[in-house]
Amino acid sequence: MKSEILYPGAFPMVRVELAAGENIKAESGAMVACSPTIDIESKMEGGFLGALSRKFLTGEKFFFQTLRASRGPGEALLAPTVPGEIAILELDGVNEYMVQKDGFLAGADTILIESQMQSMSRGLLGGEGFFILKISGKGMLVLNSFGAIHKIELKPNQEYIVDNSHLVAWSTTTSYNIEKATSGWVASFTSGEGFVCRFRGPGLVYIQSRNPGSFGAWIRQFIPVSE
Amino acid sequence: MTPNALCFGEEFPASGAACLVHVEEHGLTVTFAADTANAQPESVPFSNLTVSAGGIDHDHLVVKWKSVQGERTLYLKNPDVIRAFREAVPDHLDLPLAQVAERVRQVRHRRRLVWGIVGGAILSSVLGLWLGADLLVDIAVSRIPVEWEHKLGESAYRDFLSHQEVVKEGSGVVAVEEMTHRLTEQILNNPYNFQVTVVRSDIVNAFALPGGFVVVFTGLMKKAESGEEVAGVLSHELNHVLQRHGLERIVKNLGLLTVMAIVFGNQQGLVGVMKQLGVELLTLKFGREQETEADLTGLQLLQRAKIDPSGMIRFFERLSEKDEGRMEWLSTHPMSAARAERLKVELAALPKTLPEPFTFDWKQVQVSLRSQPVTVP
Numbered sequence: 001m002k003s004e005i006l007y008p009g010a011f012p013m014v015r016v017e018l019a020a021g022e023n024i025k026a027e028s029g030a031m032v033a034c035s036p037t038i039d040i041e042s043k044m045e046g047g048f049l050g051a052l053s054r055k056f057l058t059g060e061k062f063f064f065q066t067l068r069a070s071r072g073p074g075e076a077l078l079a080p081t082v083p084g085e086i087a088i089l090e091l092d093g094v095n096e097y098m099v100q101k102d103g104f105l106a107g108a109d110t111i112l113i114e115s116q117m118q119s120m121s122r123g124l125l126g127g128e129g130f131f132i133l134k135i136s137g138k139g140m141l142v143l144n145s146f147g148a149i150h151k152i153e154l155k156p157n158q159e160y161i162v163d164n165s166h167l168v169a170w171s172t173t174t175s176y177n178i179e180k181a182t183s184g185w186v187a188s189f190t191s192g193e194g195f196v197c198r199f200r201g202p203g204l205v206y207i208q209s210r211n212p213g214s215f216g217a218w219i220r221q222f223i224p225v226s227e
Numbered sequence: 228m229t230p231n232a233l234c235f236g237e238e239f240p241a242s243g244a245a246c247l248v249h250v251e252e253h254g255l256t257v258t259f260a261a262d263t264a265n266a267q268p269e270s271v272p273f274s275n276l277t278v279s280a281g282g283i284d285h286d287h288l289v290v291k292w293k294s295v296q297g298e299r300t301l302y303l304k305n306p307d308v309i310r311a312f313r314e315a316v317p318d319h320l321d322l323p324l325a326q327v328a329e330r331v332r333q334v335r336h337r338r339r340l341v342w343g344i345v346g347g348a349i350l351s352s353v354l355g356l357w358l359g360a361d362l363l364v365d366i367a368v369s370r371i372p373v374e375w376e377h378k379l380g381e382s383a384y385r386d387f388l389s390h391q392e393v394v395k396e397g398s399g400v401v402a403v404e405e406m407t408h409r410l411t412e413q414i415l416n417n418p419y420n421f422q423v424t425v426v427r428s429d430i431v432n433a434f435a436l437p438g439g440f441v442v443v444f445t446g447l448m449k450k451a452e453s454g455e456e457v458a459g460v461l462s463h464e465l466n467h468v469l470q471r472h473g474l475e476r477i478v479k480n481l482g483l484l485t486v487m488a489i490v491f492g493n494q495q496g497l498v499g500v501m502k503q504l505g506v507e508l509l510t511l512k513f514g515r516e517q518e519t520e521a522d523l524t525g526l527q528l529l530q531r532a533k534i535d536p537s538g539m540i541r542f543f544e545r546l547s548e549k550d551e552g553r554m555e556w557l558s559t560h561p562m563s564a565a566r567a568e569r570l571k572v573e574l575a576a577l578p579k580t581l582p583e584p585f586t587f588d589w590k591q592v593q594v595s596l597r598s599q600p601v602t603v604p
Contacts, residue, residue: 092245092260094230094304098283119338153241156300171242172283173233173302202235202300204242 001108003140005086006077012086013079014106014142018069024140025064025113026078026106034067035074041066066109080105080144087149087206089169093138096172100132102146102212103168108139121178134172143169147210154201162197165211171203230260231308235300239263248303250311255290257301269294273317280327285334288312288327360479368474373418373438376474380438384422387442394425398595399448402587406458406534407441409585410465413531419468423461431546435464437473445596451542454585454592459539462525462532470524472517522566526573535582536574543567 001024002017013032016024020037031040042065067076080086082102089097091111098116107113116134117123123131135141143149145168152160154174164178176199199205233243234257244263249256254272271292281289281302288303290312303309313324394400407423419439429446436442441464443457451457467473513521529536544567 092230094233094245095242096304117342119341155237155241156235156298170283172304173235173243173281173287175281175283175285202241202243202302 001140003088003142005088008085010083010085011079013077014086014088015075015077016067016106017075018067018073020069020072023066023068023109024076024106025066025109026142027080027104028065030078030080030105031065031067032077032079034076035069037069037072037074038076039068039070041068064113078106078142082144082146082212084145084147084208084210085149087143087145087151089141089143091136091138091141096134096136097141097169098132098172099135099143099169100167103143103206104133104135104141105144106140106142107135108137108141110139111135111137111141122176135169143206145206145208146212146215147208150207150209152199152205152207154199154203154205156202158201160199160201160205162199162205162207163211164195164197165213166207166209167197168206168208170199170205173201174203174205175200228258228260231303231305232257233302234259235302236294237297243302246301248301248308250308250315252315255301255312257299269299271299273315273320276320278320278323278327280330280334285331364475364478367478368471371474371478376471377419377438380436380440380473384436384438384440384442388424388426392427394427394445398587398592399445400425402454402585402589402592403443403448403457403461405585405587406454406461407465409532409534410458410462410528413528414465414469417469421465421468433460433464435467435473437468437471437477439468441465441468448596449593450546452545452589453538454587454589455535455538455582456542458532458534458585459525459529459536459542462528462534462539463521466521466524466528467513467517470517470520472513472521475517476513519566519569522570523573526570527577530577530580533580533583534585536570536577540567540570540574543570 001019001022004015006013006015018024018038028042034040086105089095091097104113112135114134114136115131117131149168152162154160161179163181170176176197178195179198181194181196228247230245230247232246232248234246235241235243245260246263247258249258251270254270254274255276256268256270258268271294275292277291279289279291281287282304286304288309290301290303292299303312316324403423403425407421411417411421421439421441423441423443425443425445425448428444429449430444431446431450433441433443433447441461443461447460448457451460526536526539529539547567
């Protein structure tokens with residue numbers, strides 16, 4: 001399985017080359033084009049209940065699609081819905097990532113995707129909802145973001161503060177606390193930051209350069225109101 | 228080699244170096260993956276180690292030591308390795324390990340506790356709302372002034388009548404007026420000015436709108452075999468108004484939809500509900516409890532007005548017989564033999580009074596209803 005990012009920037013695609021018999025799973029609707037040797041199957045990862053819980057709890061799509069090179073080698077082009085960069089990570093079996101609900105684009109068949117419940121404070125204030133995806137296993141993981149993806153590398157005990165709605169994915173070896181952005185409650189909200197996440201290393205934190213919620217609020221003012 | 232841990236240090240990448248950890252008698256052996264830059268296998272005696280809990284869910288065992296290359300931090304998650312580590316460690320690490328385990332337990336326990344409390348709070352408030360809904364509706368209804376109710380009913384009533392042929396005179400109207408008068412006379416502290424309208428239609432039905440607007444269809448009057456039967460239906464409908472059943476339904480519907488609109492953040496939905504109100508009134512179905520209440524209070528009202536209440540029961544019974552064709556009153560007033568039976572029991576419990584007959588002759592009223600020509604507007 002080989003993969004490369006085409007047109008890096010705001011509107012990228014991923015090209016994945018599959019050898020005969022290989023398959024990858026992708027977010028449903030991610031396939032843009034593919035060779036005729038590739039079959040598209042829809043699959044409920046983790047069984048029906050797993051799919052149901054992912055749908056209702058994380059807001060992720062109910063089905064993943066599986067692209068299988070069942071009739072010989074071929075390639076598939078995949079793209080996310082929103083404009084933004086794509087990052088390809090290689091999981092080695094010990095690295096695990098927490099991924100916020102819209103961050104998953106595709107992954108090798110050998111990676112494991114679970115929905116996981118967060119603690120109450122992170123769920124309420126973290127900005128990713130109560131349930132997020134935990135991705136482990138071995139193989140390729142493709143993340144997508146809104147805006148550009150930026151990687152923050154944290155050494156043991158190194159700290160970094162991230163606005164909660166800019167999170168894409170983070171290693172499970174990191175930990176974070178939710179804090180007010182400034183010391184006062186009023187200033188916290190008037191500064192426009194509200195709550196932030198104080199991450200502590202070691203590990204990686206992937207963030208996106210745009211905030212989908214704020215963008216939605218900004219664009220709403222231009223949508224004509226219809227009765 | 229299948230790595231089972233991540234090792235962090237100055238010369239390793241920030242994502243950590245995958246490594247294989249072996250627990251041996253006197254310490255750990257850490258073997259790095261072949262592609263890790265200039266990392267030699269390391270053997271660390273237990274005496275150099277410190278332990279803590281770490282990771283996003285505090286479920287990693289974090290082992291630290293100082294090697295010649297600098298500080299090393301090892302993140303262990305594999306349960307087999309952790310178990311082997313706990314069994315092999317000398318006494319000086321037992322206490323810190325127990326503290327780590329305790330901390331992991333505490334974090335999990337606290338999380339379960341918080342979820343339990345929040346879940347319980349949500350559940351109990353839903354239950355409370357569910358059980359207290361009737362009380363809330365009653366409180367809400369009691370705060371709505373009769374004038375509002377009147378306006379609400381009146382607009383729906385005018386709207387309805389504008390599409391209907393209203394019977395304005397004749398013995399049928401006189402008969403209904405007499406019944407209404409006899410009944411409303413007996414209502415104490417009546418805040419409503421009842422308006423009963425006869426509408427020409429073969430529908431066997433009658434209905435009441437909030438504010439005291441009652442419509443009786445000629446179909447129902449033709450079906451009835453005596454004035455007492457119609458008076459029974461009328462008494463039932465008047466009591467829907469007196470008990471404010473229409474308002475109760477509206478508040479209930481509105482309440483649920485309002486809560487839903489707020490929950491789902493749909494303000495436009497709320498406006499839509501308000502607009503729907505007028506339509507809602509005419510399609511309003513009363514609940515079973517409200518029907519029973521109107522039956523019983525209707526029966527008592529008939530009794531006070533000295534109108535033979537057995538007419539009401541007889542009419543109900545006849546309507547519940549199957550081969551009566553299509554009857555609207557049945558669809559909005561689900562009939563059951565049990566309902567008539569309950570009324571009979573109630574009636575037996577009431578003190579006997581001598582009924583006073585109406586001044587009109589019902590047979591003549593029915594003849595006049597049939598003979599009235601259908602005027603084409």
